[in-house]
Amino acid sequence: MTSRAADSDRAVGTPARRVGGYERVTGKQHFVGDVRLDGLLHVKLVTLDCGHARIISVDGSAAMALPGVVDVVTAADLTDPTWRYGPVYHDRPILAVHETKFHGEPVAAVVAETERVAKLAAALVRVEYDELDAVLTIAEALDPTSSLVQDASLRAGPFAGTNTLREWNFGWGDVDQASADVVIQNVYTFPMVTHFAIEPHVFLAAPDQQDGICVWSAVQHPFALQQVLATLLDLPLAKVRVIAPDPGGAFGGKQHAKFEPLLAFLALRIRRPVRLALTLAQTFQAVRRSAFEINIRSGFSSDGEVRFQDIVCNGLLGAYADIGPRVITKATYLACGPYRTPDARVHVRALLSHTAPATAFRGFGTPQVAWAVESQMDEAARQLGLDRVEIRLKNLAARGEDVVRGDRPADGDWAEAVRKAAAAIRWGEPLPARRGRGLAVAIKSLATTGSSYAIVRLHVDGSATVLAGTSDMGQGARTVLAQVAAEELGLDVGAVQVVMGDTTMVPFDLQTSASRSTVFMGSAVFEACRDVKAQLKAMAASAFGIEPADVEIGDGVVTLPSRKLTLREVLAEAFAGVPGEVIGVGSRRGEQDLEHPLGGAPAFYEFSCTAVEVEVDAHTGELTIVRHVSVADVGKALNPAHVEMQDEGAAIMGLGHTLMEHIVLDDHGRIVNLGALDYRILTTKDVPLELDSLLVENADGPGPYGSKGAGEGGLFAVSPAVASAVTEATGVVIRQLPLTAERVWAAIKQSDS
Amino acid sequence: MTAELSISITVNGTLRHLTVNAATTLLDALRWQLNLTGSKECCAEGECGACTILLDGRAANSCLVLAAEADGAEITTVEGLEGAEGLDALQEAFLQEGAVQCGFCTPGMIMASHALLRHDPHPTPAAVREGLSGNLCRCGCYPRIVKAVMRAADRRALS
Numbered sequence: 065m066t067s068r069a070a071d072s073d074r075a076v077g078t079p080a081r082r083v084g085g086y087e088r089v090t091g092k093q094h095f096v097g098d099v100r101l102d103g104l105l106h107v108k109l110v111t112l113d114c115g116h117a118r119i120i121s122v123d124g125s126a127a128m129a130l131p132g133v134v135d136v137v138t139a140a141d142l143t144d145p146t147w148r149y150g151p152v153y154h155d156r157p158i159l160a161v162h163e164t165k166f167h168g169e170p171v172a173a174v175v176a177e178t179e180r181v182a183k184l185a186a187a188l189v190r191v192e193y194d195e196l197d198a199v200l201t202i203a204e205a206l207d208p209t210s211s212l213v214q215d216a217s218l219r220a221g222p223f224a225g226t227n228t229l230r231e232w233n234f235g236w237g238d239v240d241q242a243s244a245d246v247v248i249q250n251v252y253t254f255p256m257v258t259h260f261a262i263e264p265h266v267f268l269a270a271p272d273q274q275d276g277i278c279v280w281s282a283v284q285h286p287f288a289l290q291q292v293l294a295t296l297l298d299l300p301l302a303k304v305r306v307i308a309p310d311p312g313g314a315f316g317g318k319q320h321a322k323f324e325p326l327l328a329f330l331a332l333r334i335r336r337p338v339r340l341a342l343t344l345a346q347t348f349q350a351v352r353r354s355a356f357e358i359n360i361r362s363g364f365s366s367d368g369e370v371r372f373q374d375i376v377c378n379g380l381l382g383a384y385a386d387i388g389p390r391v392i393t394k395a396t397y398l399a400c401g402p403y404r405t406p407d408a409r410v411h412v413r414a415l416l417s418h419t420a421p422a423t424a425f426r427g428f429g430t431p432q433v434a435w436a437v438e439s440q441m442d443e444a445a446r447q448l449g450l451d452r453v454e455i456r457l458k459n460l461a462a463r464g465e466d467v468v469r470g471d472r473p474a475d476g477d478w479a480e481a482v483r484k485a486a487a488a489i490r491w492g493e494p495l496p497a498r499r500g501r502g503l504a505v506a507i508k509s510l511a512t513t514g515s516s517y518a519i520v521r522l523h524v525d526g527s528a529t530v531l532a533g534t535s536d537m538g539q540g541a542r543t544v545l546a547q548v549a550a551e552e553l554g555l556d557v558g559a560v561q562v563v564m565g566d567t568t569m570v571p572f573d574l575q576t577s578a579s580r581s582t583v584f585m586g587s588a589v590f591e592a593c594r595d596v597k598a599q600l601k602a603m604a605a606s607a608f609g610i611e612p613a614d615v616e617i618g619d620g621v622v623t624l625p626s627r628k629l630t631l632r633e634v635l636a637e638a639f640a641g642v643p644g645e646v647i648g649v650g651s652r653r654g655e656q657d658l659e660h661p662l663g664g665a666p667a668f669y670e671f672s673c674t675a676v677e678v679e680v681d682a683h684t685g686e687l688t689i690v691r692h693v694s695v696a697d698v699g700k701a702l703n704p705a706h707v708e709m710q711d712e713g714a715a716i717m718g719l720g721h722t723l724m725e726h727i728v729l730d731d732h733g734r735i736v737n738l739g740a741l742d743y744r745i746l747t748t749k750d751v752p753l754e755l756d757s758l759l760v761e762n763a764d765g766p767g768p769y770g771s772k773g774a775g776e777g778g779l780f781a782v783s784p785a786v787a788s789a790v791t792e793a794t795g796v797v798i799r800q801l802p803l804t805a806e807r808v809w810a811a812i813k814q815s816d817s
Numbered sequence: 818m819t820a821e822l823s824i825s826i827t828v829n830g831t832l833r834h835l836t837v838n839a840a841t842t843l844l845d846a847l848r849w850q851l852n853l854t855g856s857k858e859c860c861a862e863g864e865c866g867a868c869t870i871l872l873d874g875r876a877a878n879s880c881l882v883l884a885a886e887a888d889g890a891e892i893t894t895v896e897g898l899e900g901a902e903g904l905d906a907l908q909e910a911f912l913q914e915g916a917v918q919c920g921f922c923t924p925g926m927i928m929a930s931h932a933l934l935r936h937d938p939h940p941t942p943a944a945v946r947e948g949l950s951g952n953l954c955r956c957g958c959y960p961r962i963v964k965a966v967m968r969a970a971d972r973r974a975l976s
Contacts, residue, residue, distance in 0.1 A: 081912060088920030089908040089927060091855020091895035098854035180840070262859050262867055262921040262955050312857070312921025313955050344860045538919030538956045709915050713957030740864035740953065748946040748959045755960050 076551040076769055079705030083542040083562060084310065096282040096309045097266040097341060104268075105134055106179040107330060107340040108186040109170035109323075111349075115198040115733015116211070116418040117164050119191065122172055127188040132181035135334055136189060138172045142329065147296050148218075151288065151320045153229075155218050156384040156421070158296075158326045163196070165213060165383030166420050167734045168349025170323075175330055175338060198418040198733035199227055202357050202378045205415035213383055213416035229385055229414040234397050234661065236469035237407030242372035244363025248443050252436040253800045254356045254783075255726035256380070259425055260745055263312025264347040269327035270337035276303030277328050282311035284319045284535045285575040290567045292321045293328050308565040311537040315717070316424030317351035318537075319577055320386055345738040352727060353425040354391050355380040356432035358399075362440045368448050368455045372407040373400045373437070379414050379429070382421035389414050391422070394509055395429025397662055401437040402467055402478055402507040402671060403459040418733050424577060426717065427508070427779045434506035438784030439799065442502070442791065452788060453486045453503055460505070463764075467507065472665045476697040476772075478505070481673045481760045488693040488756060489675035498682060499690065500792025503675040506780035510773055511580035512664035515653040517571035518588035520549055522596050522646040524639050526620075526632040527559040530589055533573025534564055534581045538713075539775050540706035541581050545589050547702055548768055552593035554620020554631065571649075579670050579773030582702060583766055584652045590768040591650025599646050600631065603638040667766050671697040672777030674715065676752075678789035685809025687723060687790065692752035699765025699772035707774050711757035714778025719752070720745050722783040724802050824888035828853065829897025837884040843877075844868045846884035847894060855895040855924045859953075866952030869925035869932075870894050876932035893931075895924035907931060910969040911962070918956035926952045930966045939970055 087093035110122075124136030139146050139159040146161045148154040160171045172189050176182035199210045205227040216224040223230060268280040276299060283289045286308040294304045311318050323340055330338045342350060357378045363371040377396050381388035396412045441459075445452040460482065461467045461474035482505060486492075489501055519531040530549050534541040546560040563569055573585060597617045604622055605612040616623040622634045629637075635646070657664045677691040694715045701707040724744040728736040737743045757778070763770030783801055791797050796811040820839045825832060828851060837846050847853045847870070856879055859867035863878040870879045871893035898905045904912070907930050917923050926949065933940060933948035940948065945966045946959075954962065 079915075082915075082917060084920070085912045085917055086904070088917050088923050089895075089904065089911050090899050091853070091924045093920050094854070095857070095921060097858065098848075100852075180838075260955055261919070262865065262953060263857070263919070264859060311919060313919040315955070341858075344865075540918070705915050709918055709956075709958070709961065712960060713918060716957030716959065717955070739862065740860040741862070745953060745955060746957075746959070747950045747953065748963065749950045751946075751959045 076547050076702045077700065077704070080543055080547050080557050080703055082540055083546050083557070084536065094309055095263055095312050096280050097263065099268055099280050099309070101268065101270060101337040103336055105175050105177060105334065105336050105338045106182040107327065107338050108174050108182040110172040110174065110186050110189045110191065111168050111170055112164050112191060112193055113734065114195045115167045115200065116196045117193040118196055119160060119162060119164065119171060119193050121192045123190040124172060126190065127174055127185040130181060130185045130188065132177040133174065133185045134177065135175040136172055137330065147325065149292050149296060149321055149325055150385055151387045152389050153219060153385045155214060158329060166418055168346060168420060169383070173326060173330060175334060195732065200417055200419060200729050200733050202380050202415060205380065205417050213418055227416045229381060229416050230389060232393055232412045233410065234412070235409040239372045239374045239407045239409040242363055242407040244371040245366040246364045246444065246447055247361060248440055248447065249361040250440065250443065250799055252358045252360065252439060254432040254435050255801055256352050256355045256419065257721045257725040258348045258352045258727060258743065259315045259317035260743065261311065261313030261315060261317060264344050265318070265322060265342040265350060266340070267324050267327045268337060268339045269324070269331035271331050271335050274303065276305065277332060278305040278307060279324050279328055280307045280309070281324050282314065282318050283308050284311065284314050284537065284577060286565065286567050287533060287572050288575060289321055289324055293325065296325050297328060297332065306567045308535060310565065311535060314535070314537040315426045316577065319424045319575065322350055344740060348735060348738050348743065349420050351423050352382070352420045354388055354422040354429060354432070358433065358436035360436045360440055362444065364444045364448065366448060368444065368450045368458050370403055370405050370459050373405055375399050375410045377410065377412045379412070380417055381414055382417060382419045384421045386421040386423040388422045391424060391429040394662060395433045397468065398507055398509055399433045399437060400467070401434065402461055402474065402505055404461050404465055419729065426714065427776050428578070430506055430508040430780045431718065431721065431783060434504065434780050435783045435801065438504040438506065438781055439787060442784065442788045453482065453491055456482060456505060475668055476671050476764060477760070477762060478671050478697065481671060481695040481697050484758055484760065485673040485675040485693050485695045488758060489677055489691060491675070498793050499677060499679045500789040501675065501677050502785035502788030502792065503673065504781035504784040504788065505671070505673045507669040507671045508776060508780065509662065509666035510670055511578040511584060511654060511667050512662050513654045513656045514574040514580060514584060515651065516573045516584040516588040517649070517651040518585060518592045519571055520589060520592040520596055520648040522553065524635045524643060524645060526555065526635065528553055528555060529561045529563060531563045531570040532585050532589060533570045534585045535576040536564060539710055540703060541576070543706060544582055544702045545585060548586050548589045549593055552590060553596065554618070579775050582771050582773050583667055586702070586768045586771065587652035588650040591652065592648040595648030595650060596646050599648065600634060604634045607634070607637045668772045670773055670777050672780045674781040674785040676785045676789050678786055678793060680790055680793045680808065682794065682812055685805035685807065685812065687786065687803060687808065689719065689752035691754045693756050693758065694778040695758045695760060696774050696777045697760040697772070698774045699767065700761050700763050700770040701759050702769065702771055704759065707759060708757040710775040711778040712755055714776060715755060715782060716746050716751060718779040718782030719750070721801060722786050722803060724804060726802055822885050824885055826887050827891045829893060835884065839885055841884045842880050843882040843884045843887050844879035847879060853894050853896050857921055857924060866929055867922055867925045869928040869952065871928055871932060874935060876929050895927055898927070906969040906972045907965070910965040910972065914961045914965040914968060916958050916961040916965040918958055922952060922954045926954065926962060933966065934970055934973070939974065940966070942967060
């Protein structure tokens with residue numbers, strides 16, 4: 065079990081089989097919706113059929129009279145002032161107070177013995193309300209005569225009486241003094257879209273015997289949730305347990321507290337376990353991506369060099385800030401893209417509206433800014449008569465050059481990725497009629513600060529347990545961490561057990577997001593293994609009467625001056641009399657830099673290049689993605705198969721917002737296309753005819769073995785690449801997403817006339 | 818309140834007797850009364866395929882079937898696939914082709930693939946895409962899922 069055999073299903077850099085794969089193909093994997101508790105009560109939310117309303121009264125008496133109903137709770141049953149939470153601002157109440165601010169915000173919660181009774185009872189709760197005007201668009205949010213989404217009392221500062229949450233300014237040089245031969249100005253819009261993980265949100269909470277609480281949620285950040293609950297309930301962290309089963313897809317929609325605080329409150333109030341399962345429609349009402357409107361003025365020299373970027377970006381958040389402000393700043397900080405930009409000015413606003421809270425969503429604002437800046441690159445190429453790949457190669461920052469003046473310079477050979485993509489898409493070769501190609505790039509700033517801790521327990525028989533707080537939501541974190549431990553300790557992956565998703569069992573991890581886990585948690589596991597090996601050295605030295613310096617450990621073999629032993633033999637010797645195990649601890653921390661606009665420089669950039677070949681049906685406007693290439697610069701792929709799966713998956717998700725996804729609101733602020741039929745995501749019939757994920761590995765990342773992170777990149781540049789291909793095929797330029805058949809057809813018709 | 822009914826269904830080869838509410842779906846009966854939580858609830862309106870099972874050999878969205886309607890039927894869920902010799906050809910192919918990421922759509926996807934191969938043992942990739950177009954996957958595993966079904970079809974052809 066400890067010696068290295070020919071089996072390649074272990075080492076870093078091999079496509080080791082997914083840990084947890086067997087469970088997923090047999091139905092044995094337990095998702096949060098599969099959790100069963102004795103004596104469970106069921107919760108249903110009472111919501112209003114509009115976006116914005118003043119609550120006049122709530123009468124739960126008819127509901128309470130229904131047999132099987134245990135409780136009907138409103139904000140009146142909470143503290144005054146009401147509890148509020150949120151990762152940036154503590155603005156979100158557990159239940160609506162005085163007003164509902166978005167379609168789906170709960171006014172009351174009904175608790176009953178069965179789900180059926182809870183549903184019936186929820187319909188019996190009488191809410192008297194006045195519908196109010198809803199702020200639903202960027203223009204309405206900017207209009208000073210619109211109603212206020214948030215009470216001025218909730219936040220101090222110059223914007224308190226407006227629907228602008230905050231403004232930021234980034235940039236360098238002097239845009240007004242910059243000269244350019246060609247100036248191109250356009251407005252690009254990116255709509256609201258929703259995560260639509262196939263697993264809807266489910267939450268459970270139960271009081272434990274010692275006046276603590278246990279909450280089940282498929283949350284990506286269990287420790288952040290633990291902190292939110294501890295603060296709201298005034299409990300010590302040690303008495304708040306978050307159990308986070310592997311999510312059935314998350315994509316950012318399961319990062320921050322949604323209804324867990326409500327459930328925790330109900331569990332402690334009623335002293336019984338409670339469960340809330342959102343329907344798919346309710347999940348759509350709960351989470352979405354920030355919508356952007358970007359007004360971008362770009363200056364180029366006549367030979368295609370970027371001279372300046374002058375950008376005004378409005379990001380439309382929902383009724384509560386959630387992590388929206390961070391999405392907006394992180395993305396717009398890099399609004400100029402992975403290029404040398406001599407002068408830049410980026411003015412950014414985060415706006416509130418009476419819509420579902422915009423939260424983290426894979427890409428974290430980068431798809432939105434890439435849509436604008438990359439489309440401008442293509443426009444410049446067209447106006448200057450330049451090749452669209454050449455103009456990018458001309459401007460791409462080389463390794464060591466600034467992308468943001470004074471900040472982390474370009475940390476990859478990005479031109480290599482572009483050339484690889486261009487070759488794979490056969491750029492420059494003749495195309496049949498009605499076909500076009502597009503290529504686009506983007507970078508995202510990865511984890512800036514944060515911390516991850518890991519424990520590795522090496523058992524006496526040479527098997528190991530890794531304890532890590534990362535969330536495996538399909539990206540394969542379990543497998544990668546098992547591979548790191550297996551590599552470092554010289555074990556088979558099959559001999560490594562990975563425990564995650566329980567704040568009582570595993571040490572602190574800040575979050576699973578920002579493509580950070582291979583770098584941060586991978587490093588923590590690596591360090592924990594190093595700790596184990598140091599202890600083993602000391603144990604071997606002590607057991608065999610030699611100096612630790614004379615002991616070497618590698619590949620599961622312990623080499624002493626006189627002989628070689630396996631790990632297992634050393635463990636057996638050391639624990640012969642009294643049993644035990646070796647426990648290693650590791651961590652990785654990225655400290656804050658308060659001088660930095662983002663709180664810290666990025667640990668690395670996630671760079672991606674997308675190239676597509678698209679066929680346009682001029683009669684219907686339908687697009688066929690004939691070929692789609694996604695190139696990711698990953699440093700070192702610890703599990704190449706998993707990286708490719710993630711990149712392909714990201715590409716397909718990117719085609720979603722490119723081709724078909726958008727949330728449609730009516731005048732009342734209600735989401736019109738709730739549900740799987742009306743909100744279209746890609747099916748098997750919509751995928752590219754050929755989809756390839758290619759990796760660039762230069763071992764130039766800050767993670768173990770030179771790894772960077774991956775998983776988001778494939779999404780970033782899909783929209784501008786596809787739009788550019790459509791322009792080549794048809795001559796039409798479209799600056800709004802999605803590129804539905806209707807929109808493409810109308811654009812073609814208009815240009816024909 | 819709605820009526821309670823006694824039904825008998827054969828699930829994964831075993832005859833089960835249940836008392837169900839007339840409004841109970843087959844999905845809920847499988848998940849909550851028989852503790853077979855492999856079949857998943859997502860859209861609950863027959864659009865996403867996460868709840869796909871085999872009912873008398875044909876694919877069905879169990880969220881749209883009343884448990885009472887399944888009285889006397891033979892049901893196969895994902896839990897019924899693994900045999901004494903291990904994973905079946907589709908399960909193995911899904912793992913080998915990397916057709917599983919978060920895994921939430923996987924049970925429904927595998928059951929729909931079973932139905933597809935029953936109907937068409939030697940499908941083309943286009944036929945597989947058509948046959949699985951009622952099963953949504955947000956992780957984007959579709960290309961690998963199609964490869965997995967083709968692989969399983971080949972393996973079955975050889976055996």
